[in-house]
Amino acid sequence: MDTPAIRTENLTRTYRLPRRRWGKAPAPDAPREFTALAGVTLDVRPGELFGLLGPNGAGKTTLIKILTTLLAPTSGTAEVGGLDVVSQARRIRPFINMVSGGESSGYGILNVRENLWLFARMYGVPTALAHDRIDSMLGVVGLTEKAGSRVSHLSTGQRQKMNFCRGFITDPKVLFLDEPTLGLDVTSARAIRGFVREWMKQDPSRTLLLTTHYMAEADDLCDRLAIIDQGKVLACDTPGNLKKRVQEYPIFELSLAPGSGGWAKLGDLPGVHQSTAVEKPESIEVKVALFEEPAIGAVVQTLATNGARILALKKVEPTLEDVFIELVGHGLADAEETTAKGAPADA
Amino acid sequence: MREHLRTLRLAAWLGWQLETNWASPWLFAVYMVIKPVTGSLMLVCMFYAARYATNGRVPAEFLPYLYVSNACFGLVGTVTFGLSYAVVTDRERYRMLKYVYLSPVNFQTYFAGRGLARVAEGVVGGVLNIAVGLALFADMRRSLGGAGVDWPWLLVFLAVGVAMLWAAGMILAGACLNLSRNGMFLSEGISGVVYLLSGVVFPIAVLPVWVQWIGLGLPTTYWLEGMRRALMGPVPANVSALHGPLEAWTNADLALMLLATTAALVAFALWFWKWNERRAWQLGRLEENAGV
């Protein structure tokens, strides 16, 4: 078997909390420590695009910091490319890189090209190759005409795009992206997602660990996902399998013209698990849960033979958000929407 | 080794860009020339005031003494303070410290390069400062022109001195890794103490004996003495006011002592930096933004 690209075992990280500040009495019941990671065990294979999902403060960034040798683990082990992040950090660094979104880093006085060149050179990329890569990456994020601009003159999103380029120009084997599309406009975020997918395809030995708060992004990009909350992995699987967990039965929604018949008997069909209907003045909304997807054929046929007119038919997929809500107990969106979906709002 | 050299070059290039590529060349000129020169001129005024008040009993040699040591001392501030500043700004302003840290470059070598940029800046500043002094004051021309510059010794003292300043800078910058932005004030404070104790504007002989001993423990004391001698020759025998405890030392003695103290300082700096680096890694300070 291949060496896992990333492996953690029972990884924990606690932060010591300052108990007192000068001139302020210490709070008597203030906790001494905060556990950001509480025994994380993960295995990411080479070639995988692996996602980390979790609410704010779940420990995603902490995990990335440990894996990129920026932060010491408190206990447990973490390996990147089969090398230990504590004792072999130096050997890990040449083949990893990291980009964290939502921050405006960069040497303001240098221009975009100089900033990127500097980092490419730090990784030993020859100047000519570095410039080629810089050109192509700037093209990807649409920053080509800003190549000669001072970083201090860039917008926040443009800085973030430059930072994104910095992650790729060193051609890492294992790349960590911490919310890479945070705060980017829709088109740019899509271009970046497209590029990430392409980049992974180009070389099957590349591995990418991504955190995001955009469910669609995670669903769209990731081969596998771990959902973490309060420093623990709650689930780890492909997006498809995760979604299957929250919904055993495929669900279809049908809109029927008023006066249509046959819908009342749908629940008796052999392939149908459950059927519900709501009569509205302009339509009849039917929802059927099937044991197996092909049973939808029988449903449509029954309706047709009973003279029903189908206005619309669509399969309603459970989304990752449903999974997230189920596992974490609350959504990433605002509480109102969460309540509407039936999850406890105050969890 | 090749990687270290590359890192050194890149970091020095970056440092130099950050230092010199100022928004306005005027501001840069103020920083590079006007600030150090006005500092020196202030000392010159004090010298003339003292000379006037004592009816000329302050020897003329005092002026080049303090002017040259002060110009050399500029390098101490530039390098040591500059390294602390590099740590703090890379982390908090540019937010690049973590990206440098997780790159394959050796963290210490990177800061050695950043220090080199500061050395270059300090040397340029010092030379300009002395040049202004030479242009303005006959006493300066007499001292520096008299014995002539002893280039070999100057190179020796400059080379060892640079290592010494880098080590001192790394000690302070190492502390800054774990001290947030306030750490920079530490550098300033210590720089002030060193200014007082290593005989910059007066021979340390005027200090109480026990304080002199502290001064004699500082490599900067030997370095400044060496730099002065290399630039102006030894203090003339008849100017007793400028004689200090190092009077009888030969240049070789001074250089050896400087080398020994520097070696100790470098060893300590290397260890202390590593210790701080590890601690910052443990506490998560490499990318922490103190927000103060």
Ligand SMILES: Nc1ncnc2c1ncn2[C@@H]1O[C@H](COP(=O)(O)OP(=O)(O)OP(=O)(O)O)[C@@H](O)[C@H]1O
């Ligand atoms: N230096 C620190 N000292 C104390 N606590 C910290 C420190 N850094 C992080 N934490 C805590 O650790 C927890 C995990 O933080 P982390 O940044 O890993 O979360 P995250 O999953 O990345 O969240 P987000 O989605 O908001 O980015 C948080 O509750 C945070 O308050």
Ligand SMILES: [Mg+2]
């Ligand atoms: Mg985070």
